[in-house]
Amino acid sequence: MWLWNKLKQLAISLRAGVVTLHYPFEPRPAPAGFRGQPVWDHTKCIGCAGCANHCPARTIFLRDICQEVRILLYDSARCTYCGRCVDLCPEKAITMSDKFELATDNRQDLTQAIELFMMTCQRCGRCYDLEIKNYIDRLTLLGYRYDSLEVRKVIKKSTSEFQPEMLEKTATYQRPERLEK
Amino acid sequence: MAKKEELRELLKAELKDDFIGEELAGERRLFVDVHNRALVKTAEILMKQGARYQVGVGYESRKGGRGLALVHTFAFDNDALIVIVRTFAPEDNPEFDSLTPIIPGAGWSERECIDLLGFRFKNHPGPKRLVLSDDWPEGIYPLRHDVPHDLMPPATRDVVFRLEQPPPGTSIVPFGPFHSSLHEPAHFSVYVDGENIKGCEYRGFMTHRGIEKLAQTELTYNDVPFVAERICGICGSVHSVNYAQAVEAAAGIKISRRAEFIRVVMLELERLHSHLLWLGVAGHLIGFDTVFMQAWRIRERIMWLAERLTGNRKTYGMVIVGGVRRDINKEKAEDIKQVLKEVEREMLSLEKAIINDKTIHKRTRGVGYLSKEDALKWNLIGPVARARGIAIDARKDHPYAAYDELEFEVPVVDYGDVWGTLVVRVKEVYEAINIIRQCLNKMPADGPLAIDLDAPIPSGRQALSVVEAPRGEAVHYVLTGEENKPERWRVRAPTYANLQAVPEMLMNNKLADFPIIVGSIDPCISCTDRVVVIEIGLQKIKVMRKEELETISRKMRFEG
Amino acid sequence: MKVAAIFINLAYFLLLAPFLEGVMRKLTARIQSRQGPPLYQPYLDLLKLLGKENIVSSKNWAFRLAPLLAFSSMLAVVLLVPLAGAENLLSHSSDLMTLIYLLTLSGFSILVGALASGNPFAGVGASREMMTIIMLEPVLAMTLILGAVKSESFTISSALSGIGRNHGFSYFLMLVVYLLALQAFVSRQPFDIPEAEVEILEGPYVEYSGPNYALFRYTLNIKRMFYAWLFVVSFLNFVPSGNFWLKLLLETAGILILFVLISVIGATHPRFRIDQAIKYYTLLVVLSLIAIGLGVKGW
Amino acid sequence: MSVLAGFYLSLLSLSLSLITALIFGRKPEVVRVAGTLFISLSCIFLALGAISAITGEGHPAEFEVNLGIFHFPILIDGLSGLFLLLLSILGLTSVIYSSAFTKKNEPGRLQKYYLALPVFIAGLIGLLTVDDLGLGFTLSWQLMAISSYFLVRMGRPDKISVRPARVYLLFMEADWLMIISSAFLTKNYQFGDSLAVIGEKLAHSGRIEILIFFSLLLAGFGLKAGLFPLGQFWIPGAYSTASPPVSALLAGILEKTGVFGLIRIFFFVAKEAGANFNPDLWGKVLVISGTLTLFIGTVQAMKQSDYLRLLGYSSIGQVGYIIFALGSSLLAWNSGSQAIRHLAAVIFLGALYHSLNHGIFKSLLFLVGGSLLYSTGTRDLNRLGGLLAAMPVTGILAALSSYSIAGMPASSGFVSKWLMISGNFLAGRNSLLLTFSGIVALFTAAFTLACYVKFFGLAFTSVGAQWKIKKEIKEVPTLMLIPKILLMLICLSQAFMPLVYVNLLSKSLNHSEDFLFSGMFTGHNLTNFKAEVLSLKIFDGRNLLAATGPLIILLIIVVLIFLARWFRQSAGSAEVTVPVWLCGYQDLNQDNIYVDRNMFSDLKKIFWWTGGNKVIVVDDEGELAGCNAGTKKDE
Incomplete structure (x- = not known):
C-alpha cells in the first residue's frame, strides 16, 4: 500500500519530466496580449494627459516646461501594468509591449520621458492646456464616467509632483525628430 | 423575502423608539439604523434568529452632522439575506457597546475601529492595538477625515507592543514576521511546554497599506478596482469583483450578463489556481516538497492560461465598475477547455497518489481539530468551515454574478482537522472546473463587455457585496461619497475571520504542526491587513546599499 | 602504505562528500520535475559560505568551538575506518566503541553549539537532535556489534566484515533495520526533524552562518557519505578483497546507488513529527535487538 | 610511611x-x-x-x-x-x-x-x-x-x-x-x-x-550504592539538600563504600564460600539489577530540572554501570574458558576504574554545582544560562567533567566504560543477557550525554541567568577553584594515562588476599593476551605509544580541529557580532528562551514509566517549584 502510493507519486513525477526552464539562457516569449511595460509613441501622442489623469498608480506625469514644450514622464518603478492608459489613449499612442524583464541597477532605465512640442493657441497665446481645452472630450471610454472639470480640480494632480531632476537624458528619452524632407 | 419582512417587523417591535430608520436596497439586503443604546440588543435578536456575524465597519460621515457611525453586518445564510445594522455616536463621545462578549468574532473589527477611528467600546475584553504599528502616536486616527492620507509620523524606537506573559510553565517561541512557514509578515507568539503548544498570541497587520484610506481620499471609483485587485496576491479578482459589485449595487447599475459570466470564469480560474497553490504549500509545510512542486506544476498551466486571457499571470485587471475589460471569445474558450481537460486529468492522478498516502494522513489527521460548535462560535468561513461540517458558501447562499444560473456542489466534510480542509479543497478544484465549463457553455453570445456610466453615482448610499473567495467569503462594504469616490470602503478578507480562531486550533497541538495548522486556513495576511503605504508621488526613492540595509534592519530592531 | 592510507581516507571523504550532495539535489530536483542545480553546486556553496561574514550571536567559546569539534570528530571517524578493506596506521588505536562515541561526539558538538546560541529555535532543534541521537545510536551500535558478535572481535575492520560473514536471519534483519534507519542517519525526509526548515528554521544551525555553517554543512555531507559507506562495506561486502582501487571503485558505486535510494525516499515523504519518529525508532531498536539476539544464537 | x-x-x-x-x-x-x-x-x-x-x-x-x-x-x-x-x-x-x-x-x-x-x-x-x-x-x-x-x-x-x-x-x-x-x-x-x-x-x-545471606547483603550494600529501586528513595533528596561539598563526599565515596561492600562480598567472601557460592546466579542478578539501575537512574536524571538532583540521579546510573560490570565479570569468570576469564578480569578492572573515575568526576560535578549554587543561589536549571562569561573557570571545569562523565572519547569516562562495555561484549558474545545488557549500557551512554548536554548547555552556554537571577554573578573564590582544578587534573590523568591507573589497580588487587580473581592481575598475565583480543592496547606497558591510546585519539581530534580552524579561516572572512535572531519581532528575553523543562519533552513522555517524573526544585528563596516532566497523556 505504502509502496504502491510512493510508486504512483514517482510515476507522476517522472511522467511529467523536467518542466522548469533553463530560464535566463532559454527565454520564454510572452503570449499575445501580454501586458508588459507600456511604450509611448511620441509621434502619435497629443499630450492630452488622459493617461496621466487616470493612471490608478499615478505613474505618469505631465508638465509644461516652457511655452511650447510639454514633457510626459512615465515611471515604471511603481507601474502596476494594468493597461488602463492603453485603454484610454484617444490616439492609440500607447501600446503594452511584451517586455517584462525590467530589473536594473539604474533607476533611469525605468523611466520614459517624451518631449512634446505643443501648439500655441492662436487666441490666448498659450499652448493647449488640458485644464482648459479638454481633449478628453474626444475619448470614448467604456465603463468610464469621466469627471466634470470641477470635480477634477479637486482630485490631486499627479502633475504637481513632477520633478525636473527626473528628466535626465536616457536611452528611453524620446523627442521629436526633424522630419526629413 | 418573507424573512426580510419578518425581521424588519421583529426589529421594529422589539426596539421601538430605538429603531431609527431603514434604507431602501435590493431584496437580499436589509439596512437598518438603530440607536446606539440598542446595538447589543439588536445583535442578540439577530443572533437568536440564526445570524452569522460578518464584519464591523466604522466611519466618519463627511456630512449630515451625524458624527461617527458603526456598522455591523449579519448574514442569514439560509435565507440569502444580509442585515446591515448601523448606529451613530457623536464626534465628541464615540462610545459604543462592544459585541465581542457575545460574538467573539467581532473582536478584531472593534479593535480596528479603536485604532483607526478612535472609537471606544464598553466591555471589550482586550482592547489592544490591532492595526496600527507599534510606534504610531496615540490620538491620531488615520481614517478620520482630518488626517491626510500621506501622513507619516516620525518613527520612534523605544515603543514596544506589550505582548502577553506566557502562562506559567511555558515559554515563548516567536514565529514571524520573518519565518519560513509564514509567507507574509505576521507574528505569532507561541507558548510551548516542551513541544506542545499551550496557546498563542497574534500580532499582525504588519503590512497595513492604508488602501481603504487611499480609496477614500485619492482614487476615483474606477481607479479602485485596480488597487483592490492588489489587496491580495492570490485572490485579486475576488476583491475587484466584490468592489465593483458593491459600487454597482449602490449606484443601481445592472451590468451585462456576458460580463457577469466572464467575471465568474475569472473567479473560478482563481479558485482553481489558489487551491492548487494551497495544496503545494501544504505539502511544503509538512516537508513534502514533491507535492509542492507537482501541484505547482499543474497550477502553472492555469497561470499561463490566465496570461493568455488577460495579459498577466495574476493581476488580471479584468474588472471595472460596469463590466469587464477583455472578452473571452470562441478561440479563448477553446483554449480554456483544453487547459481544463489537462488540469483535470493531472489533478485526478495527483489526487489518487496522495489521498491514500498514510504518511500524509499522519501529519494532517486530527491536527488542528476544531469542533463544529467552536467553528460556529468563531464564525469560520470557507473551506475551513466546510471541513468542520458547516455548509456555507456565498455562491449558493448569497448568489451574485452568474452563480444563480450555475449548478454546482458545495463539498462539506466533518473531519474538523487539517485533512478535512485538504479534502474540501481538492473537491472544490473539480467543482471549479465544472463551473467554468458550464459558464463557457451558458454564456450569452453577445452583450456589451462594459456599460457606460452616464449619471453620477449618488452619494450617501450603502452597499454590501459578498464574494466567495477560495479562502471563504470576502465582504466589501461601500458607502458612496461625493466627488466621484467612495466615502467609506471596507474590505473584510476571509482570513480576517478565520485567523481569529487560529489560536484555538493550535491549542494542545505539537510545535511541528504549527505551520500546517496556520497554513490550513490558507492565510492571506495582506488581504487581512489590506493594507506598504502607497505614497503617491513620493519620489524620494533611494537605492539602498548593503550597509544601509543592514544598518536599518539591525539597528532599528536591536539598538533601540 | 599505512600512512598513505590515512590521506587516501581523508581525501576520499572530503572530496566526494559534497559531490554526493549534488547527486542528491539533482535527483530530488528531477523527482520534483525541476532542472535542479548542477552537480558541482555544493562545492560552490561551501566556497561561498567560506567567503561570507562569520556572524556570531553568542560571545561564549562553546559557540565557536562547536563547528570545529563537529567537523574534526566526523573526520576522525572517517580516518579510522578501513577504506576498501585497507587498514591504516590509526585503525589500530581505535575500536568500535571509539567509532560510536566519535560519531556521538559530532552530534554532541552540534548540540552544544545550538544551546550556546541561545536561540529558542536552536533549543527546539537541539532537543530533537538529542532525542534522535538517543534513539538512533543504539541502532548503529547494534549493527556494528552484530559484526563484533559474529567476528568475535571488537576491531573496526573485522567487525565490519563480520556482519556479512554468514547471511543468516540476523544479517537480513539487520540489513532491513539499517535501511529503515538510513533516512534518519542521513537526516533526510521523513526524518530531518531536528533541522525542519519550515518550523524551526534549520534548528541547531539557525544562528550559524558563513564559515561556521560551511563546517557544519561539510560535516553533514561527510556524515551522510559515511553512513552510506558503512552500509556498503558491512552489508554488501560480496567482493573478495583484491585490488585496492577496484574495491574502492565498487564501494563508490555502492554509495552512489544508496544515494539514489536516499534521494527517492527523501523526495516522496513528508517530514514526521518527533513523537511519531520516536515511536518508529523504538521499533527499529526492538528489531535490531532481535537481530542481535539471532546473531548471538548464531543464526 | x-x-x-x-x-x-x-x-x-x-x-x-x-x-x-x-x-x-x-x-x-x-x-x-x-x-x-x-x-x-x-x-x-x-x-x-x-x-x-x-x-x-x-x-x-x-x-x-x-x-x-x-x-x-x-x-x-x-x-x-x-x-x-x-x-x-x-x-x-x-x-x-x-x-x-x-x-x-x-x-x-x-x-x-x-x-x-x-x-x-x-x-x-x-x-x-x-x-x-x-x-x-x-x-x-x-x-x-x-x-x-x-x-x-x-x-x-x-x-x-x-x-x-x-x-x-x-x-x-x-x-x-x-x-x-x-x-x-x-x-x-x-x-x-x-x-x-x-x-x-x-x-x-x-x-x-x-541465598538469604547474599540477598540481604546485596540489598544492604545495594541500597547504599544506590541500586534500583532502593537508591531512588534517599539519594536524590539527600544529595540535593546537603551542602554540595558534602554531596560530593556522599556521591564520591559514600556510594562507593556500597560498591566496596559488594566487591568484598561477591569477590572475597564468595571465594571463601567456595562451591556453595553460585557465580552464575549472582552474576545474573548483579547484571540485571545493575543494568536496570544504570538505565533507570540515568533516564530519571534526564528529567530533572534541579541540577543537584540531576547529579544525584545520575550517580545512581553510574553506580549501575559499576554493578553491571561486576556482575558481568562474575558471569565471564564462570564461563570457564581461559580467554574469557581474562576478559572477566578486564571487566572487573573497568568496574574499579569506573569507581575511581566516578568518584573523581562526580565530586567535581558536585563542587561545580556547589559553585553554581554559591554564585547564583538557585538550583533551578530553568533559571540559569550563559554563566560561561561570568564564571569562566567553573565553566571549563563543568565542560570537561560533563565530557568525562558522558564517556566521550579521550576522557576518563570513556576509558572505564570502554573497558566495561567492550569487555562485556567480547565476553558475552554467546550470552544473550550479557549482549543485551551491554547494549542497554551503550544506549544509556546516550542518555548520560543528554543529561550533561542539558546541564552544561543550559547552565553555562545558553542565556537566561541575566534576567532570572537578581544578584550579580561572579566567579567563586580561589579556595573553591583549587580543589576543583585538582580533581580535574586527576580526571585528565585518568583519561590520558590509563596505564598508570591500570597498574595501580592491578597492584592493589595483587595485594588483596583471598580475591576471587587473584593471580589474574600480574602484569605478565595481562599483557600476554591483550594484544590478541583487544585492539586498544592500554595494558601494553612495553609499547609507549599504545599505552596512551586515548591520547592518540585526542591528538587526532586536536590536529583535525586545527585543520578545521584553518579551513574556517581560509577565506579570511570577518567576524561580525549580532544579537540573536528571533524572526524579527521579539528580542531575546526571559520569556522566549528555551529552558530546561522544554528539553526532551517527547522522550520524557515515552519514558514516563521509569518514574522520577515529578520535577521538584527547592529554591533557595524557599519556593517550591514543581511540575510534571512527563506524564502519559496531556491533560
Missing part, C-alpha cells in the same frame, strides 16, 4: 579537628581554619597510608582492635587502600572547598558542620577498614550515618532539609539492620567474626542460608 602509621595519624588529626571544633565553638574563624587544616592533614596521612597499602609494603595490615571486652578485626589490604586513597583525595578537596563555601554559615551551624565532618570521614575510614559484620561495622556505620544525617540536615538553613535528612537516616538504619542481620543469620556465626571467617562458615551452610 607504613599503612598503620597513616591510619592512626589520620584518625589522630581527625580527633584534633573534632576537639578544636568543640573548644572554639564561639570563634568561627578558628573552627574553620583548624578544621580545614586538621582534616586536610588527616587526608594526607590517609593517602600516604593508602598508597603503601596499595603498593603492598609488607603485607595487608590485619589486626584486631580491642576496646575492653569488645574487639573487632581490621583489614587494610590493597582494595581498601584504593578506596581509602579515593576517600583521602575527595576528603581533601571537599574540606578545602568547604572552607570557602561555609563562609556564609552562621557560627553555630559552622561549628556543627566541623563537628560532623571529621566524624563522617572517620566513619567512612572505618567502613573501608573494618573486616566484620558486627561491632566494628556497627560502630563505623553509625558514626557515618549519624554524622552524615546532621550534614545533610545542615545543608540548608531552613526546614526544607529536615525531611530528606530523616528519610536518609531512616534508610541508613534500615540498611544497617539488613547487613547486620545477614551475619546473624549465618550458621555458627560468632559475634566478631571477620569476613573471611564468615565466608568459611558459609562454605558449610545450606543453600537457603547462603
Whole structure:
C-alpha cells in the first residue's frame, strides 16, 4: 500500500519530466496580449494627459516646461501594468509591449520621458492646456464616467509632483525628430 | 423575502423608539439604523434568529452632522439575506457597546475601529492595538477625515507592543514576521511546554497599506478596482469583483450578463489556481516538497492560461465598475477547455497518489481539530468551515454574478482537522472546473463587455457585496461619497475571520504542526491587513546599499 | 602504505562528500520535475559560505568551538575506518566503541553549539537532535556489534566484515533495520526533524552562518557519505578483497546507488513529527535487538 | 610511611579537628581554619597510608582492635587502600572547598558542620577498614550515618532539609539492620567474626542460608550504592539538600563504600564460600539489577530540572554501570574458558576504574554545582544560562567533567566504560543477557550525554541567568577553584594515562588476599593476551605509544580541529557580532528562551514509566517549584 502510493507519486513525477526552464539562457516569449511595460509613441501622442489623469498608480506625469514644450514622464518603478492608459489613449499612442524583464541597477532605465512640442493657441497665446481645452472630450471610454472639470480640480494632480531632476537624458528619452524632407 | 419582512417587523417591535430608520436596497439586503443604546440588543435578536456575524465597519460621515457611525453586518445564510445594522455616536463621545462578549468574532473589527477611528467600546475584553504599528502616536486616527492620507509620523524606537506573559510553565517561541512557514509578515507568539503548544498570541497587520484610506481620499471609483485587485496576491479578482459589485449595487447599475459570466470564469480560474497553490504549500509545510512542486506544476498551466486571457499571470485587471475589460471569445474558450481537460486529468492522478498516502494522513489527521460548535462560535468561513461540517458558501447562499444560473456542489466534510480542509479543497478544484465549463457553455453570445456610466453615482448610499473567495467569503462594504469616490470602503478578507480562531486550533497541538495548522486556513495576511503605504508621488526613492540595509534592519530592531 | 592510507581516507571523504550532495539535489530536483542545480553546486556553496561574514550571536567559546569539534570528530571517524578493506596506521588505536562515541561526539558538538546560541529555535532543534541521537545510536551500535558478535572481535575492520560473514536471519534483519534507519542517519525526509526548515528554521544551525555553517554543512555531507559507506562495506561486502582501487571503485558505486535510494525516499515523504519518529525508532531498536539476539544464537 | 602509621595519624588529626571544633565553638574563624587544616592533614596521612597499602609494603595490615571486652578485626589490604586513597583525595578537596563555601554559615551551624565532618570521614575510614559484620561495622556505620544525617540536615538553613535528612537516616538504619542481620543469620556465626571467617562458615551452610545471606547483603550494600529501586528513595533528596561539598563526599565515596561492600562480598567472601557460592546466579542478578539501575537512574536524571538532583540521579546510573560490570565479570569468570576469564578480569578492572573515575568526576560535578549554587543561589536549571562569561573557570571545569562523565572519547569516562562495555561484549558474545545488557549500557551512554548536554548547555552556554537571577554573578573564590582544578587534573590523568591507573589497580588487587580473581592481575598475565583480543592496547606497558591510546585519539581530534580552524579561516572572512535572531519581532528575553523543562519533552513522555517524573526544585528563596516532566497523556 505504502509502496504502491510512493510508486504512483514517482510515476507522476517522472511522467511529467523536467518542466522548469533553463530560464535566463532559454527565454520564454510572452503570449499575445501580454501586458508588459507600456511604450509611448511620441509621434502619435497629443499630450492630452488622459493617461496621466487616470493612471490608478499615478505613474505618469505631465508638465509644461516652457511655452511650447510639454514633457510626459512615465515611471515604471511603481507601474502596476494594468493597461488602463492603453485603454484610454484617444490616439492609440500607447501600446503594452511584451517586455517584462525590467530589473536594473539604474533607476533611469525605468523611466520614459517624451518631449512634446505643443501648439500655441492662436487666441490666448498659450499652448493647449488640458485644464482648459479638454481633449478628453474626444475619448470614448467604456465603463468610464469621466469627471466634470470641477470635480477634477479637486482630485490631486499627479502633475504637481513632477520633478525636473527626473528628466535626465536616457536611452528611453524620446523627442521629436526633424522630419526629413 | 418573507424573512426580510419578518425581521424588519421583529426589529421594529422589539426596539421601538430605538429603531431609527431603514434604507431602501435590493431584496437580499436589509439596512437598518438603530440607536446606539440598542446595538447589543439588536445583535442578540439577530443572533437568536440564526445570524452569522460578518464584519464591523466604522466611519466618519463627511456630512449630515451625524458624527461617527458603526456598522455591523449579519448574514442569514439560509435565507440569502444580509442585515446591515448601523448606529451613530457623536464626534465628541464615540462610545459604543462592544459585541465581542457575545460574538467573539467581532473582536478584531472593534479593535480596528479603536485604532483607526478612535472609537471606544464598553466591555471589550482586550482592547489592544490591532492595526496600527507599534510606534504610531496615540490620538491620531488615520481614517478620520482630518488626517491626510500621506501622513507619516516620525518613527520612534523605544515603543514596544506589550505582548502577553506566557502562562506559567511555558515559554515563548516567536514565529514571524520573518519565518519560513509564514509567507507574509505576521507574528505569532507561541507558548510551548516542551513541544506542545499551550496557546498563542497574534500580532499582525504588519503590512497595513492604508488602501481603504487611499480609496477614500485619492482614487476615483474606477481607479479602485485596480488597487483592490492588489489587496491580495492570490485572490485579486475576488476583491475587484466584490468592489465593483458593491459600487454597482449602490449606484443601481445592472451590468451585462456576458460580463457577469466572464467575471465568474475569472473567479473560478482563481479558485482553481489558489487551491492548487494551497495544496503545494501544504505539502511544503509538512516537508513534502514533491507535492509542492507537482501541484505547482499543474497550477502553472492555469497561470499561463490566465496570461493568455488577460495579459498577466495574476493581476488580471479584468474588472471595472460596469463590466469587464477583455472578452473571452470562441478561440479563448477553446483554449480554456483544453487547459481544463489537462488540469483535470493531472489533478485526478495527483489526487489518487496522495489521498491514500498514510504518511500524509499522519501529519494532517486530527491536527488542528476544531469542533463544529467552536467553528460556529468563531464564525469560520470557507473551506475551513466546510471541513468542520458547516455548509456555507456565498455562491449558493448569497448568489451574485452568474452563480444563480450555475449548478454546482458545495463539498462539506466533518473531519474538523487539517485533512478535512485538504479534502474540501481538492473537491472544490473539480467543482471549479465544472463551473467554468458550464459558464463557457451558458454564456450569452453577445452583450456589451462594459456599460457606460452616464449619471453620477449618488452619494450617501450603502452597499454590501459578498464574494466567495477560495479562502471563504470576502465582504466589501461601500458607502458612496461625493466627488466621484467612495466615502467609506471596507474590505473584510476571509482570513480576517478565520485567523481569529487560529489560536484555538493550535491549542494542545505539537510545535511541528504549527505551520500546517496556520497554513490550513490558507492565510492571506495582506488581504487581512489590506493594507506598504502607497505614497503617491513620493519620489524620494533611494537605492539602498548593503550597509544601509543592514544598518536599518539591525539597528532599528536591536539598538533601540 | 599505512600512512598513505590515512590521506587516501581523508581525501576520499572530503572530496566526494559534497559531490554526493549534488547527486542528491539533482535527483530530488528531477523527482520534483525541476532542472535542479548542477552537480558541482555544493562545492560552490561551501566556497561561498567560506567567503561570507562569520556572524556570531553568542560571545561564549562553546559557540565557536562547536563547528570545529563537529567537523574534526566526523573526520576522525572517517580516518579510522578501513577504506576498501585497507587498514591504516590509526585503525589500530581505535575500536568500535571509539567509532560510536566519535560519531556521538559530532552530534554532541552540534548540540552544544545550538544551546550556546541561545536561540529558542536552536533549543527546539537541539532537543530533537538529542532525542534522535538517543534513539538512533543504539541502532548503529547494534549493527556494528552484530559484526563484533559474529567476528568475535571488537576491531573496526573485522567487525565490519563480520556482519556479512554468514547471511543468516540476523544479517537480513539487520540489513532491513539499517535501511529503515538510513533516512534518519542521513537526516533526510521523513526524518530531518531536528533541522525542519519550515518550523524551526534549520534548528541547531539557525544562528550559524558563513564559515561556521560551511563546517557544519561539510560535516553533514561527510556524515551522510559515511553512513552510506558503512552500509556498503558491512552489508554488501560480496567482493573478495583484491585490488585496492577496484574495491574502492565498487564501494563508490555502492554509495552512489544508496544515494539514489536516499534521494527517492527523501523526495516522496513528508517530514514526521518527533513523537511519531520516536515511536518508529523504538521499533527499529526492538528489531535490531532481535537481530542481535539471532546473531548471538548464531543464526 | 607504613599503612598503620597513616591510619592512626589520620584518625589522630581527625580527633584534633573534632576537639578544636568543640573548644572554639564561639570563634568561627578558628573552627574553620583548624578544621580545614586538621582534616586536610588527616587526608594526607590517609593517602600516604593508602598508597603503601596499595603498593603492598609488607603485607595487608590485619589486626584486631580491642576496646575492653569488645574487639573487632581490621583489614587494610590493597582494595581498601584504593578506596581509602579515593576517600583521602575527595576528603581533601571537599574540606578545602568547604572552607570557602561555609563562609556564609552562621557560627553555630559552622561549628556543627566541623563537628560532623571529621566524624563522617572517620566513619567512612572505618567502613573501608573494618573486616566484620558486627561491632566494628556497627560502630563505623553509625558514626557515618549519624554524622552524615546532621550534614545533610545542615545543608540548608531552613526546614526544607529536615525531611530528606530523616528519610536518609531512616534508610541508613534500615540498611544497617539488613547487613547486620545477614551475619546473624549465618550458621555458627560468632559475634566478631571477620569476613573471611564468615565466608568459611558459609562454605558449610545450606543453600537457603547462603541465598538469604547474599540477598540481604546485596540489598544492604545495594541500597547504599544506590541500586534500583532502593537508591531512588534517599539519594536524590539527600544529595540535593546537603551542602554540595558534602554531596560530593556522599556521591564520591559514600556510594562507593556500597560498591566496596559488594566487591568484598561477591569477590572475597564468595571465594571463601567456595562451591556453595553460585557465580552464575549472582552474576545474573548483579547484571540485571545493575543494568536496570544504570538505565533507570540515568533516564530519571534526564528529567530533572534541579541540577543537584540531576547529579544525584545520575550517580545512581553510574553506580549501575559499576554493578553491571561486576556482575558481568562474575558471569565471564564462570564461563570457564581461559580467554574469557581474562576478559572477566578486564571487566572487573573497568568496574574499579569506573569507581575511581566516578568518584573523581562526580565530586567535581558536585563542587561545580556547589559553585553554581554559591554564585547564583538557585538550583533551578530553568533559571540559569550563559554563566560561561561570568564564571569562566567553573565553566571549563563543568565542560570537561560533563565530557568525562558522558564517556566521550579521550576522557576518563570513556576509558572505564570502554573497558566495561567492550569487555562485556567480547565476553558475552554467546550470552544473550550479557549482549543485551551491554547494549542497554551503550544506549544509556546516550542518555548520560543528554543529561550533561542539558546541564552544561543550559547552565553555562545558553542565556537566561541575566534576567532570572537578581544578584550579580561572579566567579567563586580561589579556595573553591583549587580543589576543583585538582580533581580535574586527576580526571585528565585518568583519561590520558590509563596505564598508570591500570597498574595501580592491578597492584592493589595483587595485594588483596583471598580475591576471587587473584593471580589474574600480574602484569605478565595481562599483557600476554591483550594484544590478541583487544585492539586498544592500554595494558601494553612495553609499547609507549599504545599505552596512551586515548591520547592518540585526542591528538587526532586536536590536529583535525586545527585543520578545521584553518579551513574556517581560509577565506579570511570577518567576524561580525549580532544579537540573536528571533524572526524579527521579539528580542531575546526571559520569556522566549528555551529552558530546561522544554528539553526532551517527547522522550520524557515515552519514558514516563521509569518514574522520577515529578520535577521538584527547592529554591533557595524557599519556593517550591514543581511540575510534571512527563506524564502519559496531556491533560
